[in-house]
Structures are given as C-alpha cells and as structure tokens.
Amino acid sequence: MTKKLTLKRKGKEPEPTNEVAASSEASDNEEEEDLLQAVKDPGEDSTDDEGIDQEYQSDSNDEVEFESDEEGNYLGRKQAGGSSAEDDEESDDEEEEEEEDDDDDSEEEENEDTPSTSKPIPADDKPSSSSSAANKSTTNELPKRDPSKPEYQDSDTSDEEDIRNTVGNIPMHWYDEYKHIGYDWDAKKIVKPQQGDRIDEFLRKIEDPDFWRSVKDPLTGQEVRLTDEDIALIKRITKGRISNEEHDEYAPWIEWFTSEVEKMPIKNVPDHKRSFLPSVSEKKRVSRMVHALKMGWMKTTEEVEREKQAKRGPKFYMLWETDTSREHMRRIHDPVSAPKRDLPGHAESYNPPPEYLFDAKETKEWLKLKDEPHKRKLHFMPQKFKSLREVPAYSRYLRERFLRCLDLYLCPRAKRVKLNIDAEYLIPKLPSPRDLQPFPTVESLVYRGHTDLVRSVSVEPKGEYLVSGSDDKTVKIWEIATGRCIRTIETDEVVRCVAWCPNPKLSIIAVATGNRLLLVNPKVGDKVLVKKTDDLLAEAPKQDVIESERIKVAVQWSTAEADEQEKGVRVVITHFKPIRQVTWHGRGDYLATVMPEGANRSALIHQLSKRRSQIPFSKSKGLIQCVLFHPVKPCFFVATQHNIRIYDLVKQELVKKLLTNSKWISGMSIHPKGDNLLVSTYDKKMLWFDLDLSTKPYQTMRLHRNAVRSVAFHLRYPLFASGSDDQAVIVSHGMVYNDLLQNPLIVPLKKLQTHEKRDEFGVLDVTWHPVQPWVFSTGADCTIRLYT
C-alpha cells in the first residue's frame, strides 16, 4: 500500500514528501503518538473511514478519491474521525486493533488491486514484486536478504508467493464472525490470534519497544515485525528515492554510443555505383506513382491524412439553419400538423364571470336537449367553484381524450396547399386619374330658378342650351355658358321628364308632365330650324292607317291649344296614365314613353312624323321602369324592376334578357357605340353590362352610399357619371376598346358632392354636355349644377 502510494505520488505529484508529511502530521494529532510517520501513515489512510465494512469494496475508489481530492477535504475527514477517537479511548484501542487489521487488509488488497486499478504500473513491475517479496520476507521469519546476493536469486517469479491462507482474494471481514481466519495448505483452519482489548494493546504499546514496527498481516491475523531493512526501504520510498540502496544515482556517465557525427567514413571501401545512380525500377515505380497521382487514382499521404483528419475530426451540425434549408434536413418533409383544439373560453373556467353562468332559461334549454347533446351550444354547464380545489373530477375526460385521439388519427393527411396571394396583386392596375383627363373636377355653375326639385335635365345637341323639368310644374331653358334662364314654360302638372330631341335638324323638346307628353319648340338656337320645326309640327299628316282601339284608348295626339302654342307647345300626346319617362330615338323621329301604371300598355313608341303610336308589348312582363333605344341598331331596351329585356323592333322578338340581380332598377344608359349598357339601381349599385359578353353584369360598382338615381354616358369622351341620393355625382372613366378581346376599363375618377340634401333626395338626374367633358346634375335642392 505504502509503496504503491509513494509510487503513484512519485509519478503524479511533484512534491510527494510534503503531502505525506502533512498527512502524517494529521495522523500524529489524531493518535497523539510519537510513532514513526512513515509506518503509521499508510495505516491511517484506510482507517480514517469508520464504516470500513461498507467502504471496503470501493476502497480503491477511495484511493482514487484521495488522490484526486484536495488535501483540505481529506484532512477534514480525518479530523472528524480523530475527534471521535479522542472521546473514547477504549474504542480507540479496539479501533487500533481493527486498524491494524484493516491495514493489512488494505495492504494486501492494494497489492492485488494494483494490476487492475492502477494501469500505469504493470503487474510484474519490479518495485511491486520486490515489495511483495519484501512483504513476504517480513511476514515470514523475516529472512535476512544478503545484500551481496542478487535480489531474485532464489526465485524471480512473483506467482510462487508464500501463500499461507488459501481463502484467496476475499474481503477478510467475512471471517469476523469466526474464530478462524481462513485455511492453510493443509486445509486446516488458521486460528485468529488472541485479540486483546484496548487495554491490552495499550499495555503492549507501552511494554513492547518494537510495537511501532509491528504490523498485522490481514491474511493470517499475525503480528509481523518489520525489519530495519524494511523500514529503511519504506523510508526511502516515502522520500521518493530509488528503493535500491545500492543504486548510485550519481555514477559517472558512460557514453556507449557517441553523439558526435563522424566526418570521415569508417570504412575504406567506396560506395557502389548504384548507390548514386537512380534505380530504373524505382524510376518506373515513381513514374507510375506520379501518373497515378496525376490521374487521381492515388492520393498523397498528405491528402490521405487530411481526409482522415476530416473523417476523424469533429463534425459540426448546424443547429440553427435557415428556414429553407431546414426543410431539406428534416426527415419528415411535409409534416401534417395536428388539428388544433379550440382554446377554452370563459365558460370553461372554474370561476366564470356571472354572465357565463346559465340562468334558469338557459339551464332549461340545456337540459331539454339531453337527447341530442350535439345541439347544445356548450357541451357542459358552466359552474362556479370557490376554489380550484373544489372542482370535481371531470367525467368526460376519458371521452374527450378518446375523441382527441380520433381527431389525430382521422386528421386528413392530405397536404393543404395554402395559396399566398398578395391582396395588391388582385387589384387590377388602374391608370392614375391624372392620365385620364379631361373629366369634370369642380362645380362651375349653378343654375338657380326652380322652386321645387328638378327631376330631369337634357342638353341641346349643339351644347348651347339646357332644358330642365321640375316638380314646380315648369320647364326651363337655360343658356349653359352663363347660367341664364332663357325661358320658362309652365305646365299643368309636375314635369317628370324632359328630353331634347337628339336630331340637330329639329328643335323639339319632349316634356312628360302628368298624363301628357308635350312636344315643345324651345325657340332657341337656329331660327331657321325653329321655323322648320314649327312648320313640321303645325299640321298633322294624314292618317292612312286606322289605329286599333287599344291604342286609341291609350294615346291621343292633338295639336296644342292656342295658349299653349304661345308657350311653345306644339303637339300634345295625351296618355291614359301618368308618364314617367320619355326618351328619343337617335334620329329624332321616334320617341318612347313609359307609364309604370299602364300594365301591359306601359311602354309606348310614338312616331313623330306620322303622329302614330304603337304599343310594342301585349303582355306585361313586370313594372316597367325605363326604356331606351339602341343608338344604332333597331333594338329597344326595356327595364323592369329586376331585369332588362332587349327587343328587336324589326323582327319583333326578344333578343336578350339581362339579369341584374338587383331589387329595383332606376335608370340606364347605353354607350354610344351600343355594346355596353350601364344600369343604375336603387340598391346603391351600378351595373355595367357588356352586351356581347354575357347577360350578367361585367362589373358591379358600389360607389354610392345611397340609391343611384341616374347614369349617363358621354357621347364623345370615355366618361360616365352617376347621380345618387347621397348627393354625389361620381364621374368615372369607362373606356370601351374597339378590340373585342379587351375588356372595358372602368376607373372611378371623381366624386362631386355639392348638392344639398332635401327630403332624403340628393341628385335626381345627370347628363353630359354633348361636346365638352362637362356634366350636369339636377338635385332635390332645386338647382342644376354644372361640373367642369
């Protein structure tokens, strides 16, 4: 043990002596004896553990611990043991005996351990074997070794040790209970020597001068007296010196092989020629290798080494990678995430706010649905508990876990492709309004003079004058440029609609007032035209066709009375019901009127030149709202409340039915080219129909906040305007391309809101100047406004 200790210390620690000294000092303190440090010291090593029985197995570990432990730790443990030893001397004595036992035990065990535990020292190490030999000699009759003799003269095998106890390498405390300690070669029990108590030992200590050098052999239980040589050896070892006394550390150095380089050859024979001629075979080999290297078949040692290094060296894995590369690394490529569960709400709380608790009615309802629990809004009844402790076990727990498992199991494994579409992308690229000029932007003129809401407005084809019809039973003609009211024509009833004849060769305004449709000569503009129109309207052409009774009942044509002639009224067409709308055909010969109350005779077409009326429809398809002539084709648009029907007037058949999907149509306007129709509805929408495209709206515009009353296309500019009850006129760009593949471009441009609100009405009619990009609007505030 000691040997080993010292050996180890020699190997590992630079100043072993110091430590030994320290530990021995500690042991001195404990034992209060002037014992030789070197001898007592190793004993202390193991005895300090009181629970040696338990610790025995792990003794070697202890040793390691000792070595690795800091000194302070070690000392501390010793002191603790020391204090207990001081307290009880008797026990101390016993302990000492035990100690000695243990000493031997540990020593032997150490010897046996050496090969297994302490690797650096080989089993057949010389010092170890010598020590065992020494041990043997000590335990035996201590045969004096002749220093002159070689050490291992008798035998140099450590195997043939003098083994007197055959029990082998077992924990010797197993024999604590017995009187014997093992068996000798003859299978006889080795009897434990007489164990004296502490007093005996103390006495022995006092009496026996050699007590300090007596050591207990754990195998035999015999006391062994160390010889002087042993002690000297121990001393040498503890001092870190070579154990062999005879070894001269300071013997002169004999240089068996010189370190100097000989300059001259030792031998006199010159080198053979091939020693300096390059070898052909070598050359071939080298060239082969060079070729192999060039071709990459062979690798240089450096490269191989590098590869090896790379293979052997630490491999680094990226813990945090970018999102994109991570997906490649993942073994599961597109994991299907578990279906999410709903988060618990307030009702789930053990202490829900009172509004979540069921009242009587709710409870009753909840209970009523007992048979069909899936119909309940909540599958449980929210309950209030004073504390979380009082919440009872949840009866549905298992079921819910099961359902959750079902959810997970049945969750669709199909990968859901999520489309990430930028909202901006969906918005069509519209040109900036600035590029779409000219369009009206400001209110320029207000035409004041009416005293009640102005229902309708119409512009002279040349663009110099304006006519308006109002609820104050007047029709006014205005000069557009100055806002001057040129003429006022009074009528008997509310003027529902005015329409200037689109034919520039005629000077006629159609005025729908009450049941009568008045054809008025405004007497403005070209005097020749005015005269011609007067002549034309003065006399009725001969009626060559006898009209049917049905028409006769509905419509009567008559020349105006003298007093009305004064005002400019030339022809009066009396209808049987109030007229709501009048509209001209583009050439100015035909005009159509609408009487919403007229049932199957609510739409009428009048021919001016022949003073004839027609009732185009025999059956009522609904409440007719407005009618319109196609600008170029012989088509007739009839808008009922929900739909628009297009009739061919020549073939007399229904061409198309446009589905507006709106509740109530208020007006319509056709693009001058005739392929696009704008429809305004009372449900705040404007519908753009591409007549070639579909019977459904090409676009639905919800620009207004209230019922849209009127829409109008500009004749020349790609503009349209809409007037609504929210007092706004909205001007939009509506470009129709000649290219049939290109859809119309619609860009809302400007909201013009200067009309005042009166009686829930805002703008009642809008119309465009025929030439300029100017829009007129009439409002419930008795004004007509011009926006430029």
Next chain:
Amino acid sequence: MDVENGEGQVQVHLKTKQEHYAVPDVPYAIDGTVATVELNTFVNALLQQKDGAVVDFDFLVFDEYLRGRLCDHLREKAISFEDAIEIEYVERFPAPEPQDCLLHDDWVSAVKASGKWILSGCYDNTLNIWTNKGKHILTIPGHTAPIKAVDWISLDEEKGRFVSTSQDQTAMLWQWNVAANSVECVSVCKGHERGVDSVSVSPDGQRFATGSWDTMLKVWSAELEDSAEGTSKRMKESGVRTPKMTLQGHRESISAVQWMDASTLLTGSWDHTLKVWDLSLEGIKTEISTNKSIFDASYSKLNRLILTASADKNLRLYDARTNQGSVVRNTYLGHNAWVQTVMWSTTEEFLFVSGAYDNQNKLWDCRSPKAPLYDLLGHGEKVLDIDWSNPNYIISGGADNSVRIFKSRKAVSDDVEIK
C-alpha cells in the same frame, strides 16, 4: 445658413426705368427678410424727395413682382443668395377706384367704351349708350334676342358708329348722331346660323369680324355703304348685309374674336383652340391647342401676347409667335370661378383686367402670376364682360344688371400732365 433662413444680408442693385426716381447705382446690402413695405421706405429714404411726398413702388426681382419676403422669392426662383440681385422698382400702379354703377334692366353682357361714351349690350335685347359720368343717353332696341357683343367702329364729335351682335343670329350696324341723339340701324348682317357671340372691328374701321355658335367666323364690311358685289338690290335696300368672308375651321362656338393687325384675326373657341387667321390668305396661320374651352381671348399690341380666359379659374398667357417649348407662358391664378372675360390694357404693357363668375374683376400685372394687383369689387353677380379700351376707365358689365366703372387714377394723372 442664416441667409437661408432669410436672416442674412443680400446684395442688391436698385434700378428703375423711371429716370426721375433713379437712385445711385451702388450695391446695397439689405436683409433677406425684407418685403415690399421695407424696400419702399428704403427707396423713399434714398430718394429724399423735396416735398416729402412718398411714392409707392413695386419691386421686380427677376421679372416677377416681389410679394412677400425677398428671401422666399429668391428661394422659390432658385437664385443664389450670394449674387448681387438686381431689383427693379416701378412706381406702383395706383388702385383704380370705383366710380359709378350704371343700372340696366337686365344682365349686361357686353360693354365697350370709346372716348367718353360707353356702349352696353343687354340681355333685354337693347343697347344702351352712357357717358362715363354715368348719364344715360340712349336705349336702342332692335335686336330680338340678348345682345352678346358690341364694338365701336368709329366715333367723332358728331357721329358714332358701332356694331352689336346678338343671339338672334345677326349683327347690327348702327349709326348714332350724337348731337341729335338719334340712332339708326345702318344694316343688319345676316348670315350666321346661330347666336353671334363675339365681334371685333378692324383697326382701320373698315371691316368687322364676328364669331358665332355656328362655328363660323365671318368678316363683314363696316362701311356705311356695302360695296360688296353680288348683293342683291333688294337686300341693299332692306339694309341686309352679307358677309364678305366666311372662314370655317373651328369645331365649336367661336367665343372670342380680335384683330391682331389689319389682316390678321385671332379667334378663341369652345373647341379648345386659339386660331390666328390670315385674311389675305383666308386661312389659318397659327393654331394653339389648349385643354379648356376658351371663353375669351385678348391680344396685346404692346407685347404681342395672348391672354385667354377659359372654362376654369385660370388665365393663361400664350405667345402665338412660337411653337417651341411650353405653349402656356404663364398662368394667373386668383379667381374662384370661371373667368369669363379678359382684356389687355391698351396703354400699359404689362397690365390687364379680367372678370369672372366669382363677381370680381381683377387687375393684373403679367409679371405677377401669383396674385393680382387689385381686386375690383362691386359686382353682385357674375361678370360677363370687361373693357379697358379707354385707359382711364375700367368698365365691366355683369349679371347684376349693372355696369361698373372703375377710374384708373394713374392714367388720369397722365392726362392731367398732358393737358
């Protein structure tokens, strides 16, 4: 940095074209924050007039009127503060003062002054002659529709001749005997197919041109005896006159006609174009496209520039001589509604007046595009026509049935000097 804030000094040279107000031409370092008022006191201090009279000046920095602080002006024009800045000062044009209000029975759509007489055309189809002192001389009925334009042909002590156009599609040539205070219609010019919106008499008084809603420009003889060939005897007897020349080119109503010289006509139309016609060639010489309908155009013989009033709030300055670069030389923003009428001063190179639907007349200097020199208030309704033919008086007629006369004071003083 200080200068940028207007705190620093700016080197200026003060110059003037009016010799009696000249100051020594030495550079003065003045503060950047100065405005017109401070400069005025400064120049007046330099002048040290004997009688202590203070003259009001306006200051031109780089051909534009200084309005507000000098530093702001320089910054706006991107002129370095380090250079010596030339400031030209001119005696401020005195404010015209309202002198009279001539009440009519209806809207006054046309006014023209000549000498001390004012001719006005009214929406009640009558012409009226007034003195500039506000005395009503004559009411002339004759037209059957509102008068749209009037112009004097000639005027002397005994006789005056003028032409009026109306929405009844005719222009009427009148001769007025001043002494007898009687007027006779020399002839009725028939030929237009719609209302005649504008008229202008040639500088030599031989011809006049009319522009109409029928898009035609017609040139008529203004002689008492129409010597045009081909007119029938009957027509001559009835006093009906036919056009000497009909020029077609505009697509919309011609709203403004003015003679530029003896054989050149300027027209402005609702079809967004200004056209310069050469009468000897009977064709279009120059065409300027604008983007608004033109309501009125005025050409100045002094600076050869054209001003237009169009269907917006701006007045625009055009130069018919160039086609390069930006056509609009300047834009004058100040009115709040359509500008209906505009006219250059006949004596002052840079001044012009305008009347608009915001019931205001404005007197402008063409070097001051941001703000007018003066607002001539008084009208209670839309201004329909303005005239500054007599340099002493700015006359405007409006929809409030009145003609307002504003006396231009400077001209008066000039007159006094001449006398």
